[in-house]
Structures are given as structure tokens and as C-alpha cells.
Amino acid sequence: MINFVKNKFLNVVLLFSICFIGVVYHTQQMKVLSSSEISKKKTLNQQNSNKYKTVYQENKIKSSNILNSVNNRETYFENGSLKANSNNKVHSNIKIIPGGQSIGVKLNSVGVLVVGHHLILTEDGQKSPGEIAGIQIGDMIIKMNETNIEKMADVLPFIQQAGKNGAPIHITVKREGKYLNKILKPLKDKNQDSYRIGLYIRDSASGIGTMTFIDPKTLKYGALGHVISDSDTKKAIEVENGKILYSTVTSIDKGTDGSPGEKIAHFAAERGTIGDITTNSPYGIFGKVNEKINNGIYSKPIPIALSDEVKEGPAKILTVIHDNKVEAFDIQIISSIKQKFPSTKGLILKVTDQRLLKETGGIVQGMSGSPIIQNGKLIGAVTHVFVNDSTSGYGVHIEWMLNEAKLPIYDYSESEEKNIAS
Numbered sequence: 205m206i207n208f209v210k211n212k213f214l215n216v217v218l219l220f221s222i223c224f225i226g227v228v229y230h231t232q233q234m235k236v237l238s239s240s241e242i243s244k245k246k247t248l249n250q251q252n253s254n255k256y257k258t259v260y261q262e263n264k265i266k267s268s269n270i271l272n273s274v275n276n277r278e279t280y281f282e283n284g285s286l287k288a289n290s291n292n293k294v295h296s297n298i299k300i301i302p303g304g305q306s307i308g309v310k311l312n313s314v315g316v317l318v319v320g321h322h323l324i325l326t327e328d329g330q331k332s333p334g335e336i337a338g339i340q341i342g343d344m345i346i347k348m349n350e351t352n353i354e355k356m357a358d359v360l361p362f363i364q365q366a367g368k369n370g371a372p373i374h375i376t377v378k379r380e381g382k383y384l385n386k387i388l389k390p391l392k393d394k395n396q397d398s399y400r401i402g403l404y405i406r407d408s409a410s411g412i413g414t415m416t417f418i419d420p421k422t423l424k425y426g427a428l429g430h431v432i433s434d435s436d437t438k439k440a441i442e443v444e445n446g447k448i449l450y451s452t453v454t455s456i457d458k459g460t461d462g463s464p465g466e467k468i469a470h471f472a473a474e475r476g477t478i479g480d481i482t483t484n485s486p487y488g489i490f491g492k493v494n495e496k497i498n499n500g501i502y503s504k505p506i507p508i509a510l511s512d513e514v515k516e517g518p519a520k521i522l523t524v525i526h527d528n529k530v531e532a533f534d535i536q537i538i539s540s541i542k543q544k545f546p547s548t549k550g551l552i553l554k555v556t557d558q559r560l561l562k563e564t565g566g567i568v569q570g571m572s573g574s575p576i577i578q579n580g581k582l583i584g585a586v587t588h589v590f591v592n593d594s595t596s597g598y599g600v601h602i603e604w605m606l607n608e609a610k611l612p613i614y615d616y617s618e619s620e621e622k623n624i625a626s
Contacts, residue, residue, distance in 0.1 A: 299505035303415030304522030320404035332402030367399025414573035446481030459565035467570030551599035566595035
């Protein structure tokens with residue numbers, strides 16, 4: 205469910221999504237592996253442990269294993285730095301508060317994002333000044349006439365002033381990490397007697413997701429478990445700032461095979477802001493909460509499990525399907541990849557809880573980030589639903605979300621002592 209608001213002066217499109225639909229599931233069909241297929245894949249993984257990738261071809265999932273090794277030593281990241289160790293383990297004092305709360309997300313991008321071109325009817329025919337200037341879909345407009353552009357409202361004065369003066373606008377755009385200078389001359393719309401640039405632009409996105417964890421010591425949090433991408437350009441939104449808010453689930457649009465469902469929710473603005481957003485990455489959104497928030501199930505922090513500790517078998521997810529109440533639901537871990545480098549989609553899971561299946565049909569949009577608990581440990585988060593099987597989907601290992609949040613989860617002391625002794 206997406207609502208568009210159009211600004212008649214700028215040909216601007218604003219996107220407001222009830223949940224992050226474009227990034228909660230893949231639009232292409234995906235097929236869940238049968239138990240026999242998974243068994244065959246495991247055998248292949250053991251035989252070929254230096255390559256793992258998941259590819260989609262002819263609506264099937266093909267899995268092989270990407271386990272990277274350096275001289276038979278485990279290799280991993282901490283705080284963005286590559287490290288190798290023959291004996292890494294979780295810190296004994298690392299305990300995290302699991303989430304499960306439904307959250308509203310408001311994200312403001314760096315500059316304004318170009319999401320499309322628009323033809324203007326001028327005295328000389330239909331033209332798009334933005335396209336003529338070489339501005340492409342996916343470009344971020346950072347500056348106009350050496351003035352920083354932070355939101356769409358900043359753009360209009362430059363357009364009208366340049367139109368009246370007959371002068372071009374000197375624009376700086378960011379494209380794939382590079383800054384480019386463009387010269388754009390607004391044109392007068394014959395029908396509306398106003399100047400336009402022929403671009404659709406957007407400066408924010410909003411939606412519904414699920415809190416994954418909060419670190420009780422630093423108040424750092426992680427949520428969603430996947431990147432927020434622009435629905436038009438399919439590119440990750442570069443964060444200028446943002447905030448997470450409380451949200452209330454009012455109903456569920458039940459999912460079926462071929463048609464993923466969704467949580468229908470609204471922001472509870474009267475309850476205030478939960479925290480900020482500083483990072484939007486392949487592993488979710490991250491920032492700090494203003495204070496600890498209780499999910500009503502786990503009042504104390506719990507240990508975590510690395511990817512090689514996760515077992516196939518029963519587990520639970522924490523999520524909200526009514527109002528603000530976090531509940532635990534049964535799932536089955538069908539497959540877990542023992543990843544040694546940060547990677548998404550390390551888990552395949554299936555909902556087995558009969559009540560959740562009855563009320564939602566399985567995994568629905570808005571559940572992204574729902575924490576996964578196994579044997580009393582936080583092991584990951586729900587990230588995707590299979591379009592042609594709404595009871596199943598992907599998850600990301602919690603190890604990589606904590607790593608992205610720059611939380612120290614590995615213990616090197618024992619190996620360091622050995623190195624010193626040697």
C-alpha cells in the first residue's frame with residue numbers, strides 16, 4: 205500500500221509506505237527447497253566449502269557454500285576491520301536485549317534523490333531540462349549554486365529565481381560515490397505559467413519494521429535486518445538523518461502463496477521518538493535509542509550465538525501482530541550457513557506456529573527485523589519472505605548485525621596470549 209503526493213510546482217513525488225514493501229520481499233518468484241534438495245545442498249556445501257552464493261534462476265533457489273578460510277583459520281570482521289583467528293569465541297559478557305517491537309521509521313536522505321524525468325510542454329515542444337542537463341535517475345542533488353540542498357523545499361526558490369532571471373542553475377550531484385557538476389536551465393511550462401526542471405525528486409521515506417536488538421550498555425540498536433532501498437531507483441538510501449518511533453499494528457493483510465501479506469500499522473506520534481537513525485546498511489538500520497525499552501517477554505539481556513552455533517530445528521521469533529504486544533511464535537530453522545564473512549540470508553526458516561499461520565499466513569511485510577531466539581540465545585532476524593511460499597523466508601545471522609553496529613562480540617584474548625607466548 206503506497207501513497208503518492210505530487211507537488212505541482214516541482215513535479216515532485218513523495219513516497220510514504222505502510223511498511224518497507226520494496227525491501228521486505230523480492231518481487232521475483234522464489235521457490236523453497238525441499239528437504240531432499242536441502243540435504244543434497246548440504247553435501248555439496250561440505251565438498252565445496254570455499255564458495256557460497258545464492259542465485260535466482262528460472263524461479264529456483266540454487267545454493268552453494270561461501271566459506272572463506274585463510275590457512276584453515278577462521279576469518280571475520282570486527283568494527284569494520286578484517287581479522288583472522290584460530291580460536292575466536294563470543295565474549296562471555298556479551299548479552300543483548302531482544303526486540304520484537306513494531307517501529308515506525310522516518311528516513312531523510314542526503315540531499316534530494318532523483319527518481320524520474322518529466323516532460324514539460326514548452327513553446328518549443330516537450331522537453332525535460334533535467335534530462336537535457338545530464339542528470340540521471342538515482343543521482344543525489346547535493347548543491348544548487350554552491351548552496352547545500354537538504355530537502356525538497358530548498359529546491360523551489362532556485363528554480364523560480366533562475367526562471368525569472370533566465371540564468372542556469374549550477375548543480376552538484378552525487379552519482380555512485382562521485383561528485384559531478386551539471387548546468388540546468390529551468391523551462392517555462394506553457395500550461396501552468398511556471399518554471400520547472402522536469403525531474404521527479406524525493407527527500408525521505410517512511411514505513412513500518414521491527415526492532416531486532418538493543419545493547420544495554422551503549423543503547424545502540426539494530427532493526428529490519430536489511431537495507432532500505434528507494435522503490436523507484438532500487439538503490440540504498442544514503443542517510444542524512446532519521447528517527448524511529450513507536451507504531452501500533454491495527455490489522456493484518458494475510459499473506460498467501462504468490463501474494464505476501466503485510467502489517468497495517470500507524471505511527472504512535474503521541475508516544476514520542478524511540479531513537480535516531482545513523483546507518484542504513486545491507487544488515488539493517490542502526491543508531492541509538494533514547495532509553496531501554498521492554499518487549500514484555502525478555503526483561504533481561506540474553507546471550508547471542510554466532511553462525512556456527514546455530515542449529516537446524518525449533519526456534520521462536522518475536523513480533524507484533526496486534527496493537528503493541530510483542531509475542532513469541534514457533535518457527536523451524538530449515539538451514540543455517542556457517543558464514544565467516546558478513547553476509548545476508550544466512551538462515552532459511554519456516555513458520556510452524558498454527559496461530560501465526562492462521563492470522564498472518566506466515567511471514568508478512570513489516571516483520572523484517574523480528575528477532576529469532578534459539579535455546580535462549582539471540583541468533584538472527586527475519587528479513588525476507590518467499591513470494592511463492594508465505595510460510596517461509598530468509599533470516600540474517602545476528603553476528604553481522606552486531607558487527608555493523610560496531611559492538612565488540614569476539615574474544616581474542618586467548619589467542620593473543622598464545623601468540624605472545626610463542
